[in-house]
Amino acid sequence: MSRILFSATLALVLALPAFAQEIPTYAPPPTMPADASKLPTIVLMSMGGTIASRGDTRLNITNYGGGMPRVDPEHWVADLPELEGIANIVLDDQRAPRDRPTGTETHEDCARVARRLEELAADPSIDGFVVTHGTNTMSEVAYYMNLTVKTDKPIVFVGSQRPWTGMSGDGPRNLYDAVRVAASPEARGKGVLQSTNQLINAARDVDKTIAYRMNTFVGVDVGALGYADPDKVVFFREPVRRHTTGSEFAGLDLAELPKVEIAYGYRQAPGYLIDAMVEHGVKGIVIDGVGAGSATSGVEGQAEAVKRAQAKGVVVVMTARTHGGRVQDTPRRREAKIVPGDNLLPEKARILLQLALTKTTDVAEVTRIFAEY
Structure with a gap:
């Protein structure tokens, strides 16, 4: 009886449709052509x-x-x-x-x-x-x-x-x-x-x-x-x-680039770090800001230090530490003369700002560059 039952079961299994996932045919790597x-x-x-x-x-x-x-x-x-x-x-x-x-x-x-x-x-x-x-x-x-x-x-x-x-x-x-x-x-x-x-x-x-x-x-x-x-x-x-x-920067002799540093935004981030950057001769600062791209404020905060840096000719770009989404060109940022860093990472915004500063320190022109690159 067990042999008959096994044969019947095997016949039933073989009669069932196959639902297994199809395995793609292996494609060998390309071989060296004759020429x-x-x-x-x-x-x-x-x-x-x-x-x-x-x-x-x-x-x-x-x-x-x-x-x-x-x-x-x-x-x-x-x-x-x-x-x-x-x-x-x-x-x-x-x-x-x-x-x-x-x-x-x-x-x-x-x-x-x-x-x-x-x-x-x-x-x-x-x-x-x-x-x-x-x-x-x-x-x-x-x-x-x-x-x-x-x-x-x-x-x-x-x-x-x-x-x-x-x-x-x-x-x-x-x-x-x-x-x-x-x-x-x-x-x-x-x-x-x-x-x-x-x-x-x-x-x-x-x-x-x-x-x-x-x-x-x-x-x-x-x-x-x-x-x-x-x-x-x-x-x-x-x-x-x-x-x-x-790219307007391609093919140029870029043996040296202007000094640009990065500051990180966080609760109660001090302004003296930005002051120290300015004292060491930076020409630009990228702030990886909080939220949608903002410097922290307060008596000794980043926002006040940014104004001091700008007064000395330093160009400031704002990125967002979320590393997702754009820092937008808003009326408030325009009034504060902050260049929006779009969705660039701070280290990439630093490179673009260095290249931009080889051509101009005008905030509007730097903003144009960040919008195009």
Whole structure:
């Protein structure tokens, strides 16, 4: 009886319709065509970062670097033979000199890389760029390049949250996808891009939002431009703010920039910090303000210190510490001669203000620049 029951049950199961989710057919990575000259040529440029770091063990994903040898661009290419199927790779190492007393990246480094990108972009045989960078300041460095490099060729910034040697590291996949994005004809003319975790974001909009998780980079207000999906690179929208070939700051000699600092808004934030900035010669101040973008008030508050700074010719820009939504151009701000920072992060507003101050200190003109970029 049990054998008959089993046979009947099996027949019933086989007769039922299948409702299981369909599994997509695996698409193998593209292979090297017979004529490699048909592939786009992509410059792989290193500015260091976690993606260029090693840990002493595969489980070390937070305390890496130190005395470990760093990962050089040729190691990336050797570890990713799949790149041969999508692009001809040219290596260019632009990391800061090893003998510098401190590893902190400087404006001089950024200006040097910007000049190098423009120099290489003038070569008609080069189709695009992938620039690796540390995730801590990648979004602001990418925004600087977005404003200062005069080319419509794709420039894609990429990094990783885990070292190249880490177990289940995100570096290899991020780098592979970034090359795919830079090699995509649709990426041309969209300004500097940032590609991690399969997302493609505009340099202006992207922000690092999580300390260690791999889904850290997002466009808080506006979302991604597109995706580096396994089957193809797809774009759904384009940046509308001025950048690269449309930027009035692109192609300029920017060896030095005016001094601009950032003050944070919070309950009872003192004004003496702003006074100290002015004493140290700042030409502009960005205040990451409370609410929709406001300095704190009071006898010793920020608002009173702002007036003192403005009286000495300092230009003040207001962003919002909410990091979502715009600081708007209201009659009250206009009367107070405060430049609304739109929805820029304070560190990006600082870069734009530095560039603006190379041209003007007129508040109305600086306001125009912030509205267009």
